[in-house]
Amino acid sequence: MASKKKKVRVEMRRNLSKPPRENDVTRQFQDNGAHDVANTERVRAKGDASRHRTIMAEDAAAMPGTEGGWVRGRVVRVHGLYSYVELDDGRTVRCTVRRVLKSLQVDERSIVTTGDWVWVAAGGDALRGAEPEGVIERIDPRHGVLTRSSRRREHVLVANVDQLVIVMSLVQPELKVHLIDRYIASAEKGGLKPVLVLNKIDLADPVALQPLVGAYSQIGIPTILASAQTGVGVARLRAMLKDRATVFSGQSGVGKSSLLNAAEPGLSLRVSEVSDVNQKGKHTTTTAELIRLSFGGWVVDTPGVRQLQLWDTRPEEVEGYFSELRPFIALCRFPDCTHTHESDCRVKDAVRRKLVSGRRYYSYLGLFNGVEE
Numbered sequence: 001m002a003s004k005k006k007k008v009r010v011e012m013r014r015n016l017s018k019p020p021r022e023n024d025v026t027r028q029f030q031d032n033g034a035h036d037v038a039n040t041e042r043v044r045a046k047g048d049a050s051r052h053r054t055i056m057a058e059d060a061a062a063m064p065g066t067e068g069g070w071v072r073g074r075v076v077r078v079h080g081l082y083s084y085v086e087l088d089d090g091r092t093v094r095c096t097v098r099r100v101l102k103s104l105q106v107d108e109r110s111i112v113t114t115g116d117w118v119w120v121a122a123g124g125d126a127l128r129g130a131e132p133e134g135v136i137e138r139i140d141p142r143h144g145v146l147t148r149s150s151r152r153r154e155h156v157l158v159a160n161v162d163q164l165v166i167v168m169s170l171v172q173p174e175l176k177v178h179l180i181d182r183y184i185a186s187a188e189k190g191g192l193k194p195v196l197v198l199n200k201i202d203l204a205d206p207v208a209l210q211p212l213v214g215a216y217s218q219i220g221i222p223t224i225l226a227s228a229q230t231g232v233g234v235a236r237l238r239a240m241l242k243d244r245a246t247v248f249s250g251q252s253g254v255g256k257s258s259l260l261n262a263a264e265p266g267l268s269l270r271v272s273e274v275s276d277v278n279q280k281g282k283h284t285t286t287t288a289e290l291i292r293l294s295f296g297g298w299v300v301d302t303p304g305v306r307q308l309q310l311w312d313t314r315p316e317e318v319e320g321y322f323s324e325l326r327p328f329i330a331l332c333r334f335p336d337c338t339h340t341h342e343s344d345c346r347v348k349d350a351v352r353r354k355l356v357s358g359r360r361y362y363s364y365l366g367l368f369n370g371v372e373e
């Protein structure tokens with residue numbers, strides 16, 4: 001296990017940004033537009049008779065509220081053959097997957113993953129009783145997918161993640177500014193909204209941090225000065241978490257658990273229980289777990305995802321992860337300008353004119369030169 005230092009590559013990607021590939025289940029669902037009845041009708045009108053689409057067409061007659069209808073829920077974890085689906089009323093239903101959906105599976109892995117929004121058959125007494133069981137009839141299209149690739153195979157860890165909360169501590173451990181941009185680039189690559197939390201403000205000088213906070217706010221990244229200890233910034237953090245699915249990342253000791261606990265007492269405990277189970281290998285699950293927030297929203301706990309890396313990134317992709325460079329990139333003289341040594345580079349101009357932060361530009365250079373390790 002962990003001791004063998006198996007190289008687990010964690011990467012996030014947004015399906016929408018990539019062209020469809022064969023055997024990509026996620027894409028199949030997106031292409032099928034499984035999200036509403038209108039689409040279902042459109043698909044049916046096109047006369048496509050694939051089994052999967054037929055299932056969705058039937059869905060038109062079985063929306064919630066009707067007799068024997070389906071109810072929507074979210075997969076909070078997957079364990080072996082079962083997916084555990086949490087319904088809006090908080091009940092968790094142990095589900096199997098309709099066989100016809102399973103036939104679309106590209107390998108031995110489950111077609112359903114943590115974070116999926118699904119529709120569960122709720123006919124008769126199926127959902128009553130102490131241990132309700134159901135059948136997943138439909139999986140909604142995904143966005144913001146967190147994937148892990150190992151041995152050249154890609155594996156979806158969590159679907160439908162909205163944002164990445166990057167926790168940095170100001171002291172103990174000391175602030176590592178260059179890491180902030182690395183995490184932000186990872187978020188951009190995965191199509192997740194980055195949120196920066198600078199924790200342990202009780203041990204630092206807030207005035208001295210204003211330039212840093214200003215710099216990130218200016219490029220559209222919500223930046224919160226916080227202290228899990230005193231509660232500063234916690235209300236803002238809670239507001240950011242509300243109704244979204246969030247992954248927390250950051251180095252060990254920066255205060256991720258403490259902040260989670262401040263946002264919702266007891267939450268960090270639940271998260272660490274999940275992690276422990278996974279580390280000891282008691283679960284056969286390789287996917288993550290979603291934990292519901294009492295005030296709305298979800299926190300994702302994903303083994304191995306906390307230290308994000310920019311895997312599988314080509315140097316020329318890096319500029320795309322620095323959103324504030326975009327207006328200048330298009331104006332560089334050479335279409336393939338790398339903004340390093342070229343003449344007539346508008347990015348370097350912008351840095352000189354202080355339209356782009358020099359520190360961010362150096363982070364760009366660092367990642368540009370470093371991603372192909």
Ligand SMILES: Nc1nc2c(ncn2[C@@H]2O[C@H](COP(=O)(O)OP(=O)(O)OP(=O)(O)O)[C@@H](O)[C@H]2O)c(=O)[nH]1
Nearest residue numbers: 199200201227228229251252253254255256257258
């Ligand atoms: N002074 C101060 N200490 C804090 C604050 N937040 C967390 N700490 C302390 O920092 C230490 C690490 O906090 P954790 O919440 O365990 O950090 P973590 O990021 O979850 O660490 P890992 O579980 O190793 O990833 C603990 O001793 C906390 O009490 C804060 O805002 N101010």
Ligand SMILES: [Zn+2]
Nearest residue numbers: 332337339345
């Ligand atoms: Zn350039």
